[in-house]
Amino acid sequence: MNVNPESIGSSNSYQICNNCQKVLRKKEKGMRIPRPLTSGPSAFIPEKEILEATPVDMHTNLLLLVGDYSSSGQLNHLTQVMGLHPQYLESFLRCQFYLLRIDGPLPQHYRHYIAIMAAARHQCSFLVNMHVHEFLQIGMCLEWLNGLDFAPQRLRNLNEINKILAHRPWLITKEHIQKLVKTGENSWSLAELVHAVVLLAHFHALASFVFGSGINPEVDADASNRFQDVAVNNFCVCDLANDNNLEDFLLPGMVDSVSELEALMERMKRLQEEEEEASQEEMATRFEKEKEESLLVTSGAFEDEIVPVSNVSRFVSDPTFGYQDFARREDNLPTFRAQDFSWDDHGFSLVNRLYSDIGHMLDEKFRTVSNLTYYNMATHEDIDTTMLRRALFNYVHCMFGIKYDDYDYGEVNQLLERSLKVYIKTVTCYPERTTRRMYDSYWRQFRHSEKVHVNLLLMEARMQAELLYALRAITHYMT
Template sequence: MEPHNHGGAEFLSSSPNWSSMASPKWGFLSSAAAASLRSPWGDAGLGTGGDNDGEGEYGDEARRGWGDGTIEREGSFNGAPRLKAEEFERRWVPPAVTSLLQALGGPAAPSRTEALEQLRQLLLRTTREHARQATQPHLATFTILANESPFGEIRKDFTQFLSFLDQELGLKPPASQNRISYFVSNIDITPLEPEDPHTRRLFCNIFMQTGKLTRLVRILGWHSTYLDRYFQTMSLVMRASGPLPLHMRNYIAIVAASQYRCPYLVAQQEQEFLNNGGEATWLKGIDHVPKKISHLLEINAILAHEPWKITRDHIAVVVKGTDAWSIGELVHGLVIMATFRSLAGIVFGCGIAPEADLALPDVDPTTTHDHGAGAGFFAASAAATTGGDYARSPRSRRPTTGVAVNPMHETVKILQALKEASPSPEPEPPLHTKRIVFENAGSEDPLGSDDDDDDDNDDDEGLADVGGGGGGSGGGGGGSGSGIRATRAGKLSRYIGPYRRTHADFDVHARDYSVFRVQDYSWKEHGYALVSRFYEDAAPLLDDQFDHIYYMTYHTISSHTDVDTAPFRESIWYYVHRIHGLLHEDYDYRNVNTYMNRAIKHFVKKVACFPDRIIRNDFENIGVDLRPEEKCHVALLAAEARKQAELLYGLHVVMQYMT
């Protein structure tokens, strides 16, 4: 089915179910905007929005003007009679904005245009100051609609509306650069109105269901078949019916993303949490949450950094006693945690910049010692919004731990290895050799030990000053005592509390844990069945997403076409499983070092284990000559493999507890 009109929301010949979307949640609203929309007047229509089509309690009155003698005749703004400020703010603006947003949820462009015009007239009928106060909370929303809608008519209408707010009320849209990624030029990223019909339909459907196209969605537009599956899974896991209430899902996502220090995802989920009726006090930190949430925090931390250390005893704490979790709730929670940590890898791995409504200021990493998606933007965000936050270690500011390879030369080597790859397996090495090969596959050798990747193990050195003297600008005393205290008091640390862990490499010689043999507990045979039992709809979607990214190929490497990339892709997948202690007996781990050089291993390991330390140099110097969308493909493989690894550990101990 081809799109037949690129002008507005009515372009789809098979449009979504508009009746079910008459009152969309519009999760992109700022917290202040969401709060104002939760008014005593609810979804009362003003004009043509919503189910009442302007015939709500105040619909007729709005079209006539005030009919009860409340027009203030003593003065006017811009030639229009003024409305009493108190009545204006309390009674009219929330329904007006609600009506406007509802008009976006239906197929009729005239509804949107009419609602915008009515809002203009309403704003002109009160004092300038009160009009400004009433409109300010929604500016970020209007800015997103003006700049990031896949419908040209919506962008045009809201661009004109922003111009009106500027000229008449002196309101400027929030400062936000239009950069989608700190690593990739916008010109290389999928446009808002893609030529590919499938991607175009997908963008439009996502916008109509969520009210925005996030920068994450724009990046995933490179791989629209994956984006399709990602969005289906996220819609089910975070929005559809399931064991956990919506606000609880959002909070689990917050604490999961906080362990990977990802303010982008945390800010998104804080908004969703409030929009779904969550208690604002929970956002003060884990000291303010119910005990039921607290019981999950240790599991969350272990699965984030050392999932091989999770035990059935940890599960028992959660599912027994007062405030216990049901197994279904716990399985749902495990899926959310694994999902959002994989998303953190994609966000950092692709250098995704924040949207205007996240209140996270943009800082171009070229001005911050090449922090990339890391400390420059996030430290500045913290300093501006919370007085402190996690930033990168001073040691992580240097280039990629000495990884220096010639990408053209390495590409030729990989292409040659792929060309020579035999369709039949080579003779299996002796068991002792297999163990050595498995162990070596997890190393970034010839870099030597991975000490450079473990610099976060030092509490103090893993934190940088995010105050005025350091962190945000990369200058000054990162790691000073005062800076460390500031970071510990920062926004994300309040979602971590005493459950702060850092990555530690899996040790194949460890005495307190052992290699996880996938033939004994696999996703296909065991994990899928457990998820299906307690969260039936999620299992096939997760499985489809894993399969799709594992097999997804365009048969290209850079400008080289007709390439069988399967061995290369598989090496990334099994390398991520290897560094998480998962052993696949049927995989030849010699292939990992055949197809992955030290630079690409370095990038993949960061995506999978500590994505907050990714810098632009990691992305640009990945060790192979790849296009930006191919580097994104690498990040997706690493992130999904990591998600499956975490799920295997979590689901395995749930099964152990049940038996």
């Protein structure tokens, strides 16, 4: 079934993927198939589960948080899903509020426009709409909303580092920094540039969370200044599945979800009990192996599924520029060794010096998500998940060419199975391709809140990776 161009974006426009042909044949025989999930904060998480996870007192606390750190004072869909982890949400909202509202190097309308530019790189209409609304509230320079061609040259000059940070941050150099801060009427001060870079990285990463968590567009009666939220050219019914019986929609060859969980816990236990440490040479070899194997992690099994297309392209330059595997590059760039330039030892102090206090805000957010734990895995309690959280974070950095000499990358292969790696790579590197079936394909025994925690880790790991590359380039420029 081909999509009618006139119906693109409507809720009943879809194309049937190969994996669903047999399911639809079952439907013709009167057998039950999953129903579309089209309402609530998330297309992946049933609204009932979000509400059940947010008791009245917690809901009140969330409202108080939003009242303190937003202009609307309302819980939007993003906040409701992130609110499954209120400790993290507070840190996130405080940091975002500081970036967008508190006195800093950049005026507010610049901040929201940069947010629009960053979100548009990933066709994230949810975030673009949010900051178009904020821009309209400010009521300045409204002609900029017609597209990048209508924005001042100074903002357009950010296009290059916007696309590089979003897709291939390892390419950013001191020359990019020099070009932006050189003398002239359109130049940026280092403080302004750091503010802009943090905003770009923040909203690139937030787009990953939006797509990874299936955040639904807000219901807004006044859509006059709204962009189309998602127009779909390959919409499969399995991506909107909302049913406990998803076996028909899972990838062929997947193990039973219960044995999958038990196997993961057994691997964690075995790794924790191992006493012999690998040599530095062996750990270096394991990193290179993991980096090379990331080339083989593709979403090929999902290629006939949903591919979002949005009409925010007016805010995007060079739209064909996208993620390219770090391990596949031909420029012979060396691996980024974290011991040479780390967040704790270098990035934190630099960003804090050039943009007062934002380093503390970011550091709190990074630490909160890394340390966040409820000591459980699915139905099992009193579980130390430190090793698993670290593997998720370091795998993202590995895909971006960042290596920790004191980390054994053999743990990544032990703890992250292939369907989870596909999900991680998609959400982190090209989040607009994320589908419901990818989300459902891993950790099927785990709670939705645990998968949201995964998305928080991926988001912060991605943001930190972008900042490390950008701040290292700024340091090279300054020295």
